[in-house]
Amino acid sequence: VEAEISVADLGEFGLIAAIRDLLPADESLTVPAGDDAAVLRIPDGRVVATTDVLVEGRHFRRDWSGPADVGVKAAAQNLADVAAMGARPRTLLVGLACPPGLPADWVLDMMRGIVGECVRAGASIAGGDVTAADSVMLGITALGDLAGLAPVTRGGARPGDRVALSGRIGWSAAGFALLQDGQGLALLQADQGSGVLRDQGSGLLREGAADRDRDRDALALVQAHLRPQPPYPAGPAAARAGATAMIDVSDGLLADLGHIAAASGVRIDIDEAAVPEDGPVAAAAALLGADSSDWILAGGEDHALAATFPPGSVLPSGWIAIGEVRAGSGVTVNEATWTGRAGWDHFR
Amino acid sequence: VEAEISVADLGEFGLIAAIRDLLPADESLTVPAGDDAAVLRIPDGRVVATTDVLVEGRHFRRDWSGPADVGVKAAAQNLADVAAMGARPRTLLVGLACPPGLPADWVLDMMRGIVGECVRAGASIAGGDVTAADSVMLGITALGDLAGLAPVTRGGARPGDRVALSGRIGWSAAGFALLQDGQGLALLQADQGSGVLRDQGSGLLREGAADRDRDRDALALVQAHLRPQPPYPAGPAAARAGATAMIDVSDGLLADLGHIAAASGVRIDIDEAAVPEDGPVAAAAALLGADSSDWILAGGEDHALAATFPPGSVLPSGWIAIGEVRAGSGVTVNEATWTGRAGWDHFR
Numbered sequence: 001v002e003a004e005i006s007v008a009d010l011g012e013f014g015l016i017a018a019i020r021d022l023l024p025a026d027e028s029l030t031v032p033a034g035d036d037a038a039v040l041r042i043p044d045g046r047v048v049a050t051t052d053v054l055v056e057g058r059h060f061r062r063d064w065s066g067p068a069d070v071g072v073k074a075a076a077q078n079l080a081d082v083a084a085m086g087a088r089p090r091t092l093l094v095g096l097a098c099p100p101g102l103p104a105d106w107v108l109d110m111m112r113g114i115v116g117e118c119v120r121a122g123a124s125i126a127g128g129d130v131t132a133a134d135s136v137m138l139g140i141t142a143l144g145d146l147a148g149l150a151p152v153t154r155g156g157a158r159p160g161d162r163v164a165l166s167g168r169i170g171w172s173a174a175g176f177a178l179l180q181d182g183q184g185l186a187l188l189q190a191d192q193g194s195g196v197l198r199d200q201g202s203g204l205l206r207e208g209a210a211d212r213d214r215d216r217d218a219l220a221l222v223q224a225h226l227r228p229q230p231p232y233p234a235g236p237a238a239a240r241a242g243a244t245a246m247i248d249v250s251d252g253l254l255a256d257l258g259h260i261a262a263a264s265g266v267r268i269d270i271d272e273a274a275v276p277e278d279g280p281v282a283a284a285a286a287l288l289g290a291d292s293s294d295w296i297l298a299g300g301e302d303h304a305l306a307a308t309f310p311p312g313s314v315l316p317s318g319w320i321a322i323g324e325v326r327a328g329s330g331v332t333v334n335e336a337t338w339t340g341r342a343g344w345d346h347f348r
Numbered sequence: 349v350e351a352e353i354s355v356a357d358l359g360e361f362g363l364i365a366a367i368r369d370l371l372p373a374d375e376s377l378t379v380p381a382g383d384d385a386a387v388l389r390i391p392d393g394r395v396v397a398t399t400d401v402l403v404e405g406r407h408f409r410r411d412w413s414g415p416a417d418v419g420v421k422a423a424a425q426n427l428a429d430v431a432a433m434g435a436r437p438r439t440l441l442v443g444l445a446c447p448p449g450l451p452a453d454w455v456l457d458m459m460r461g462i463v464g465e466c467v468r469a470g471a472s473i474a475g476g477d478v479t480a481a482d483s484v485m486l487g488i489t490a491l492g493d494l495a496g497l498a499p500v501t502r503g504g505a506r507p508g509d510r511v512a513l514s515g516r517i518g519w520s521a522a523g524f525a526l527l528q529d530g531q532g533l534a535l536l537q538a539d540q541g542s543g544v545l546r547d548q549g550s551g552l553l554r555e556g557a558a559d560r561d562r563d564r565d566a567l568a569l570v571q572a573h574l575r576p577q578p579p580y581p582a583g584p585a586a587a588r589a590g591a592t593a594m595i596d597v598s599d600g601l602l603a604d605l606g607h608i609a610a611a612s613g614v615r616i617d618i619d620e621a622a623v624p625e626d627g628p629v630a631a632a633a634a635l636l637g638a639d640s641s642d643w644i645l646a647g648g649e650d651h652a653l654a655a656t657f658p659p660g661s662v663l664p665s666g667w668i669a670i671g672e673v674r675a676g677s678g679v680t681v682n683e684a685t686w687t688g689r690a691g692w693d694h695f696r
Contacts, residue, residue: 030394031499035611036432036596037398037492039499046378047395049474050385051489053443055481084384095401095443095487126397133403139443139487141399144385151379151387248384263383 007107007130008100015104015130022111026091026124038126040091040143048144048151050081056136064179064188067106069226071113074138077250079121080230080303082144084248086152086239089123089232093141097133113227114140121232149239152307157245157264161308163323164315166234168224169253169275170292173299174284175225181288184222187215217280218287230303237316238307246307252298254338257306258331267328268308269335270297274322294340297333355455355478356448363452363478370459374439374472386474388439388491396492396499398429404484412527412536415454417574419461422486425598427469428578428651430492432596434500434587437471437580441489445481461575462488469580497587504592505612505656511671512663514582514653516572517601517623518640521647522632523573529636532570535563565628566635578651585664586655594655600646602686605654606679615676616656617683618645622670642688645681 007015020033031039040047054074056062065073079089094114098107107130118125123142178184230248238246245264247256253275261268277292285292308325309315332338355363368381379387388395402422404410413421427437442462446455455478466473471490526532578596586594593608601623605616625640633640656673657663680686 031433031501035499035501035503036429036594037396037435037490039433039494040395040397041393042390042395043393045389045391045393047388047390047491048385049388049439049441049489049491051441051443051475051487052477053445053479053481053485053487055445055479055485057482058480081384085379085387087385091397093397093399093489095399095489097401097403097406097485127399129400131401131403132406133485134405134483135481137401137403137445137481137485137487139399139401139485139489141397141441141443141487141489142385143395143397143491146387151383153379153383155383246384 004103007102010104023125033127048085048087051141054138067109068113071110072117072227075114075117076228078140078142080248082142083232083235087144087146089121090145091124091126091143094128095139096130097137152239152243152246154260154263157308157325159327160311161325164319165322166319167231167304168302170281170296171224172301173295174281175221187219228303241316243307249304252300254297254331267326269332270323352451355450358452371473381475396433396435399489402486415457416461419458420465420575423462423465424576426488426490428596430490431580431583435492435494437469438493439472439474439491442476443487444478445485500587500591500594502608502611505673507675508659509656509673512667513670514667515579516650517652518629518644519572520649521643522629523569535567576651589664591655597652600648602645602679615674617680618671
């Protein structure tokens with residue numbers, strides 16, 4: 001058995017050199033990663049900027065998430081914040097703290113996950129920092145370009161506006177529930193990271209076509225939790241269509257619409273029947289005896305986009321209407337206070 | 349005794365609201381902190397971006413550094429990287445992970461340190477993220493504006509160029525040595541954070557004027573370690589004066605000049621007698637029986653700026669000549685290989 005090369009074996013500068021080899025070229029980076037700072041061309045004259053911290057054991061578990069999963073998730077949640085302003089993600093800065101004994105391949109695979117998600121979003125990587133710590137922590141910053149559009153804040157919703165959604169909802173929370181239950185983890189292990197379900201004699205991947213489809217759906221939910229897929233182009237599309245307010249759904253649909261309601265000084269009413277309950281989410285709820293509306297209305301981390309549009313707007317492709325803006329404050333579901341579980345507080 | 353309010357007591361959103369009250373206004377932030385992302389006006393059409401991670405126990409110790417010290421240091425090392433490109437620091441994004449039981453005042457005092465250093469550098473704070481972790485970690489990103497100047501990279505030094513330095517050198521390493529020795533910590537405790545030395549009966553703050561001056565110098569070194577003071581305006585001044593390469597001295601003067609030498613394909617020779625040995629640094633070396641050249645040539649974290657200028661250049665105010673660029677590779681001191689200790693690797 002060959003000994004694994006650790007981060008300490010490579011050393012800080014060796015690790016940085018190995019990471020730099022993975023970075024996609026970007027001619028907008030007039031000074032790319034490797035100097036004191038990078039220089040990014042933003043002809044628009046306005047830069048969109050957001051940062052997030054991810055901590056092992058809080059935002060991800062290394063026994064559930066592979067390194068590429070961690071990278072995809074870390075990138076996606078930042079890139080989605082840029083899209084939620086109506087901007088195009090342009091570049092990422094990646095700060096990494098990790099134990100010196102961590103295999104260097106873990107870090108490089110994580111970077112491959114970040115790079116892959118950046119490419120999907122049309123972004124590059126402008127720089128970063130690596131340092132030692134007792135557990136893995138990531139500090140990621142995303143920069144974006146409004147390309148001439150006005151930024152879409154949380155504060156512009158007006159009574160009468162349509163409320164709309166783009167992207168998956170409830171998938172991540174359902175996948176998390178499957179992982180907690182153990183069934184999701186078994187499926188994930190059977191999948192072996194290949195992306196194609198294979199029967200490892202676990203009994204989980206059953207013979208009948210209906211059962212196999214159910215397993216495949218469950219695995220898709222687990223993967224949606226590990227690797228959210230924000231609908232990046234939906235952000236600028238909403239801005240072009242005149243969206244009055246927009247947010248990235250990270251804390252839960254109701255909690256995040258609550259941020260729009262508070263910033264705009266309005267009430268937002270959701271028509272629960274209009275919020276899609278996708279087949280895999282419904283099936284997982286049946287399997288676990290759970291209420292899928294908890295996942296759909298209060299589950300976070302799908303990084304869907306929610307926005308408001310002026311009355312009578314034609315919604316851009318990929319957006320579906322889910323409610324209406326009213327005078328008042330707070331968020332209601334079918335005109336009533338929702339009594340399910342609340343959003344997420346990182347310290348409670 | 350009143351119970352201290354913890355971060356968990358305030359909660360994520362309470363903490364964010366308390367932090368937001370501390371942020372200075374910046375009319376270039378057309379969308380300030382509080383939305384999915386901030387929007388910063390950069391009329392130049394190019395944004396300078398850099399990120400750093402600071403980890404408790406690696407980059408700072410909470411028994412040595414007060415919260416404001418941690419904030420100052422975290423901000424300074426990022427803002428200095430922006431200045432080292434020849435740019436003006438414009439704004440900071442602050443990602444913070446901390447234990448839920450940490451006093452909320454610790455976080456707010458740290459933010460006051462960050463804000464103070466930003467104000468000193470002419471920058472604002474565009475946003476951030478707070479989350480829970482077992483120890484304190486900061487992920488900080490600084491953005492800057494070249495204001496029409498060409499960026500000064502590490503790669504433009506040419507044989508014959510003058511090598512110059514702006515800012516303190518050796519102070520941080522000398523202060524660190526005093527802290528390790530214990531004398532620095534005693535002085536710091538006697539100082540009680542007031543910024544004015546007071547005799548607490550510790551015997552350290554002596555009666556005679558000469559002794560008192562020596563204690564005051566030692567304390568200044570300790571404070572320089574805890575709160576580096578990068579010479580921000582020296583960066584754009586160097587760019588205006590035609591600097592061919594520039595770097596922030598974070599790993600040590602020789603190590604960082606080595607980065608310029610490698611990126612430029614040149615050798616850099618330092619005239620050791622020209623590198624200032626400031627009085628407090630010399631005094632601390634005498635006190636501890638140390639070699640001050642280790643601190644001056646290999647000690648990092650002062651965040652001075654080192655740059656190269658075309659032959660015959662008049663150096664801008666605050667810059668002093670310390671050597672010359674030659675053909676070849678590597679860094680020499682008085683034309684010879686330096687045999688003191690090397691720079692810093694975070695994983696070794």
